[in-house]
Amino acid sequence: MEDIFITKKQSRRHFLSRISYGAGGLILLGSYGFTITKDSRTGVIRAIAVDFEKCTGCRTCESVCAEYNNKVMVNGELINGLGNPAKSNIRVYHFNPDIDIPSTCALCDDAPCVEACPVEPDPVTGRRALYRDEKLNTIVNDPERCIGCQSCAIACAQKRAGVIHPDPETGNPRFMCTLCGGDPQCVKYCPYDALKYIEMPADRDLNNLAPEKLAQIMIDKFYNV
Amino acid sequence: MSTKGYFGKLLEVNLSTGKIEKTSIPDSDIHNFLGGRGLGAKILYDRLKPGTDPLSPDNILMFMTGPFVGYPIPSSSRTCVVTKSPRTSPVEKKYEHSSTLSYANMGGFFGPELKYAGYDGLLVTGKSDKPVYILIEDENVSIEDAGEYWGMGTDEFDKIFHSRLGEGRYESCYIGPAGENLVPMACIINTAARAAGRGGTGCVMGSKNLKAIAVKGSGIPEVADLKKYNELLKKIRGSFMEKNDRVMDWRYGGTANALTSSSGNGTQAVKNYSEGTFSEIEKIGTEANRKKIWKRDFACYSCQLACKKSGFAKGAYGVQVHDGPEYETGTMLGANLMISDLNGLHKLIYDGDDYGIDIISVGNTIGFLMEAMERGHIDADFLDGIDLGWGNVEASLELMRKICYREGIGEIACSGVKELAKIIGKGSDEYAIHVKGHELAAWNVPVNSSSWAITYATSNRGACHMNGGNSSRQDGACLRDSLGACSFASSWYRNDIHYRHILSSITGLEWTEEEFNKAGSRIFTIEKMFNYREGFRRIDDSIPEKFFNNKFTYGDHKGAIVDREEFTDNLDKYYESRGWNKTTSRPEDDILQELNIEFTV
Numbered sequence: 001m002e003d004i005f006i007t008k009k010q011s012r013r014h015f016l017s018r019i020s021y022g023a024g025g026l027i028l029l030g031s032y033g034f035t036i037t038k039d040s041r042t043g044v045i046r047a048i049a050v051d052f053e054k055c056t057g058c059r060t061c062e063s064v065c066a067e068y069n070n071k072v073m074v075n076g077e078l079i080n081g082l083g084n085p086a087k088s089n090i091r092v093y094h095f096n097p098d099i100d101i102p103s104t105c106a107l108c109d110d111a112p113c114v115e116a117c118p119v120e121p122d123p124v125t126g127r128r129a130l131y132r133d134e135k136l137n138t139i140v141n142d143p144e145r146c147i148g149c150q151s152c153a154i155a156c157a158q159k160r161a162g163v164i165h166p167d168p169e170t171g172n173p174r175f176m177c178t179l180c181g182g183d184p185q186c187v188k189y190c191p192y193d194a195l196k197y198i199e200m201p202a203d204r205d206l207n208n209l210a211p212e213k214l215a216q217i218m219i220d221k222f223y224n225v
Numbered sequence: 226m227s228t229k230g231y232f233g234k235l236l237e238v239n240l241s242t243g244k245i246e247k248t249s250i251p252d253s254d255i256h257n258f259l260g261g262r263g264l265g266a267k268i269l270y271d272r273l274k275p276g277t278d279p280l281s282p283d284n285i286l287m288f289m290t291g292p293f294v295g296y297p298i299p300s301s302s303r304t305c306v307v308t309k310s311p312r313t314s315p316v317e318k319k320y321e322h323s324s325t326l327s328y329a330n331m332g333g334f335f336g337p338e339l340k341y342a343g344y345d346g347l348l349v350t351g352k353s354d355k356p357v358y359i360l361i362e363d364e365n366v367s368i369e370d371a372g373e374y375w376g377m378g379t380d381e382f383d384k385i386f387h388s389r390l391g392e393g394r395y396e397s398c399y400i401g402p403a404g405e406n407l408v409p410m411a412c413i414i415n416t417a418a419r420a421a422g423r424g425g426t427g428c429v430m431g432s433k434n435l436k437a438i439a440v441k442g443s444g445i446p447e448v449a450d451l452k453k454y455n456e457l458l459k460k461i462r463g464s465f466m467e468k469n470d471r472v473m474d475w476r477y478g479g480t481a482n483a484l485t486s487s488s489g490n491g492t493q494a495v496k497n498y499s500e501g502t503f504s505e506i507e508k509i510g511t512e513a514n515r516k517k518i519w520k521r522d523f524a525c526y527s528c529q530l531a532c533k534k535s536g537f538a539k540g541a542y543g544v545q546v547h548d549g550p551e552y553e554t555g556t557m558l559g560a561n562l563m564i565s566d567l568n569g570l571h572k573l574i575y576d577g578d579d580y581g582i583d584i585i586s587v588g589n590t591i592g593f594l595m596e597a598m599e600r601g602h603i604d605a606d607f608l609d610g611i612d613l614g615w616g617n618v619e620a621s622l623e624l625m626r627k628i629c630y631r632e633g634i635g636e637i638a639c640s641g642v643k644e645l646a647k648i649i650g651k652g653s654d655e656y657a658i659h660v661k662g663h664e665l666a667a668w669n670v671p672v673n674s675s676s677w678a679i680t681y682a683t684s685n686r687g688a689c690h691m692n693g694g695n696s697s698r699q700d701g702a703c704l705r706d707s708l709g710a711c712s713f714a715s716s717w718y719r720n721d722i723h724y725r726h727i728l729s730s731i732t733g734l735e736w737t738e739e740e741f742n743k744a745g746s747r748i749f750t751i752e753k754m755f756n757y758r759e760g761f762r763r764i765d766d767s768i769p770e771k772f773f774n775n776k777f778t779y780g781d782h783k784g785a786i787v788d789r790e791e792f793t794d795n796l797d798k799y800y801e802s803r804g805w806n807k808t809t810s811r812p813e814d815d816i817l818q819e820l821n822i823e824f825t826v
Contacts, residue, residue, distance in 0.1 A: 056531040058524035059334075060462075063297030072451065080455050083297040084445040086341065093394070094334075096384050096417055097546040098523060098535035189462060191529035192522075222520040223537045223546045 401581025663687025
């Protein structure tokens with residue numbers, strides 16, 4: 001279903017010109033300024049990109065994320081759970097003047113959350129409690145080793161979008177994007193194709209991530225007040 | 226344990242005593258009345274003494290979810306507000322405060338969040354001695370001071386209230402100055418754009434000194450057959466994602482698409498219902514809005530149709546960022562007033578929502594006064610000097626402001642056209658377009674009158690365009706409003722993805738077609754019995770005289786008029802189809818028994 005809803009009026013290039021990465025990024029709208037090439041300075045990563053102009057705030061992404069990532073066993077079969085948005089890794093923030101900002105883990109190349117993890121790296125795997133999984137490049141927590149100190153959540157909040165929220169009981173980090181095993185459900189089910197799972201330069205600028213800041217940029221863009 | 230798909234719990238807040246209770250809903254009520262509008266009607270029938278003053282502390286203001294609400298079933302986010310109406314009255318008053326019940330439903334995110342907090346409904350009774358709001362976070366519920374917010378328009382309130390609630394995703398609904406000032410046609414707003422618009426719900430909220438409700442939750446009730454539910458959900462999502470013309474039309478224009486089509490069909494309220502076609506409709510239709518006003522589409526929870534449009538208007542009336550014209554708002558404050566200035570229309574809609582007033586009723590009322598002026602039944606002095614001519618944006622803005630603050634003429638006009646006609650006299654009741662005191666909406670009657678006249682005449686909250694023109698449509702609407710599903714998406718839920726299959730998978734109860742339809746009929750009939758108990762009879766199931774006397778003079782349906790005998794005949798047939806007495810309109814005892822509401826006999 002890739003690109004079905006990129007209408008005639010809207011070329012793929014136009015789409016790319018106004019996307020942002022994960023929870024955000026400086027490359028927005030008309031300030032398009034990157035090219036995806038194999039020889040990008042620090043390589044290419046695949047992550048969720050958001051087209052903030054398209055998002056309608058329906059939060060279907062939250063439901064399907066929660067369903068897929070909270071599977072339950074029914075009669076010996078592991079099936080999707082209920083789409084309780086409180087358990088979703090992607091969150092949509094609503095603002096007035098009208099704008100909705102989906103916010104999700106950007107899989108940051110320099111991963112301040114992982115850097116902040118104080119747990120000693122495992123001598124064999126080199127992993128801390130919070131680590132980057134090589135397979136999909138996702139950030140994963142090992143609950144066996146996590147001490148619940150919340151350093152990762154603080155680092156994410158201070159340096160990036162504040163996507164990581166500690167579990168209120170264990171302190172373990174929650175809401176890192178799993179990419180749903182390589183088939184992100186939020187992308188698959190977004191009714192407006194506002195979400196894309198695409199390649200982007202790993203050295204993309206991720207300084208401007210907070211939903212509030214993104215909302216302001218979009219409000220200026222749409223309403224110019 | 227309650228039926229699956231429900232928490233089986235009501236949150237009850239008494240604002241007189243400050244008592245906060247969590248009560249259980251009997252399973253039999255869940256099975257018979259489903260939730261939302263139906264369960265609300267049952268509670269109101271059980272608990273409210275006949276003749277209760279709608280603005281007294283005894284009235285119950287209910288925010289009801291349905292069994293679909295909170296689940297990501299596409300377009301099923303509705304919250305149904307149920308209460309006793311401050312808008313209606315019968316011809317012969319059995320009690321001083323005889324009135325119908327009222328139900329008004331709103332989309333968005335409030336209902337789902339209320340469900341996540343653990344409640345199938347919130348019941349507010351009593352009256353606070355100072356302005357308050359109710360704060361709900363899962364099991365923690367408190368009544369908070371709202372003094373600093375009293376007087377705020379809904380747009381400003383929405384911005385400030387949410388920023389003060391801080392991090393977190395509270396959902397809220399609230400009243401504006403109209404509700405605070407006890408304007409009978411005040412409504413309840415959420416997200417500064419969506420309204421539980423009809424039937425004076427905001428006035429009841431204001432009478433309780435309740436400015437707002439904020440809620441945040443983390444739970445979701447279990448479903449009985451998760452596998453089956455998942456299969457159905459996948460199919461439903463797939464059916465919306467086909468992106469066919471139906472889907473794309475909703476996205477392109479929402480209900481505003483009907484502005485031009487309804488005008489062409491002669492079914493639009495134009496010039497206080499004197500005409501069915503507006504010659505300047507293109508100036509305020511979808512294309513004009515796409516070009517000049519709308520910036521983005523936005524959606525309610527888990528809705529793929531995104532019928533709502535964020536608009537941005539800049540011009541003679543300043544700058545507004547607001548939900549742009551829909552069919553109802555665009556007609557009632559546009560075509561019905563002969564207004565085709567798009568910026569002016571946008572400003573009127575913004576102000577109406579900001580004051581928190583039912584735009585249908587206020588548009589209808591302004592139209593009535595324009596006609597009274599034209600006919601010379603009133604003059605500018607009657608209107609505090611406002612020169613209220615057709616198409617006059619400034620005059621309409623000023624009149625609406627006066628209504629919302631009950632200032633001067635607003636003190637009378639805020640009660641709507643039925644009361645105004647009594648005061649003006651001179652036969653003006655002929656063109657006072659209401660049923661039971663509740664103003665008609667943006668769909669005009671003469672073309673397709675067999676359906677529209679019955680729709681308006683027999684609706685249980687007074688004139689209601691969502692009612693349906695025959696018993697099966699009406700029962701269907703009851704079911705939809707009780708499940709929490711949206712009318713606009715209902716045509717997708719057919720055959721193997723019918724509502725009743727979803728309800729069966731959620732509850733684990735096998736809903737046959739017969740039992741399901743019977744539930745719809747039961748809900749409509751208990752509402753009718755509430756009204757009957759208040760003194761509403763056949764004579765109240767009428768339509769305004771204008772429709773029998775006025776012929777359209779313009780458009781393809783020039784000459785259209787309602788035939789009185791045909792209407793009487795259709796009403797007879799309607800009562801027959803329901804098993805109601807044709808003289809009194811009372812449902813016969815055997816029907817009440819068959820529907821398991823013998824307690825109303």
